[in-house]
Amino acid sequence: MSNNPHDPNSKLDVKDDEKHLLLDHSYDGIQELNHPLPSWWNAIFYTCCAFATGYFVYYQFLGGATLRQEFTQSYAKVLVAQAEFKKANSAFNQEHYQAIVADGGVKKGAMVYEVNCEACHSEKGKGDIGPNLTDDHWLLAKGTPGTVYNVVFNGSEENGMPAWAELLAKDEIYQAVAYVASLKNTFAKGGKEPQGEKVIETSETVVEK
Numbered sequence: 001m002s003n004n005p006h007d008p009n010s011k012l013d014v015k016d017d018e019k020h021l022l023l024d025h026s027y028d029g030i031q032e033l034n035h036p037l038p039s040w041w042n043a044i045f046y047t048c049c050a051f052a053t054g055y056f057v058y059y060q061f062l063g064g065a066t067l068r069q070e071f072t073q074s075y076a077k078v079l080v081a082q083a084e085f086k087k088a089n090s091a092f093n094q095e096h097y098q099a100i101v102a103d104g105g106v107k108k109g110a111m112v113y114e115v116n117c118e119a120c121h122s123e124k125g126k127g128d129i130g131p132n133l134t135d136d137h138w139l140l141a142k143g144t145p146g147t148v149y150n151v152v153f154n155g156s157e158e159n160g161m162p163a164w165a166e167l168l169a170k171d172e173i174y175q176a177v178a179y180v181a182s183l184k185n186t187f188a189k190g191g192k193e194p195q196g197e198k199v200i201e202t203s204e205t206v207v208e209k
């Protein structure tokens, strides 16, 4: 007799130490050994079943938050944090600005500008979708860091200037402002035509510069 399973005359070859595993039934002459699942496998399986039951009951019957509710809760926190940030930072802080400028703010601001502003204001503030930032005409700001800060922080969204308070870190805004302030009156070649009103430097704007 062979051990070939396709041979109708084959017989199960049961080793001596496996005899106790042989089940006492036989289907058309086929017998099997009982190899129970390893206990670690069973442990994982039953743990998953218990977890799934708890999960189902908690979320179906005990008021577990849905994804939408969790989102609404987290989003409400974001809105509160945003409102707090706006309240705390909406006013231009001259001392902080000077500290930023002293810390290489103009150079860092140039990088912030390149990534966030250049798409609309073109390279070096020449102006494109957004106005020329290198001339002495201003639509919303007056060329001083404080007025530029207000525009950058709050934006002019109905006209396409984003409110950067929601998009950039506070220091990045100050750096961008330092860079924009450094462009003022550099009259870049090939810049967009002046828009808004000409701002004549007063003692106040000179002091702020």
Ligand code: HEC
Pocket (backbone or CB within 6 Å): 112, 113, 116, 117, 118, 119, 120, 121, 129, 130, 131, 133, 137, 138, 139, 140, 141, 142, 148, 151, 152, 156, 159, 160, 161, 162, 164, 176, 177, 180, 195, 196
């Ligand atoms: C999606 C386009 C867009 C981007 C990006 C953008 N701006 Fe503007 N920006 C505008 C437009 C448009 C205006 C004019 C808004 C108006 O007329 O009310 C403007 C106006 C301004 C003004 C006021 C200019 C003036 O004449 O008073 C400043 C300053 C300014 N942007 C700085 C920035 C800085 C800094 C960044 C990057 C952090 C930036 N902008 C990114 C479109 C943009």
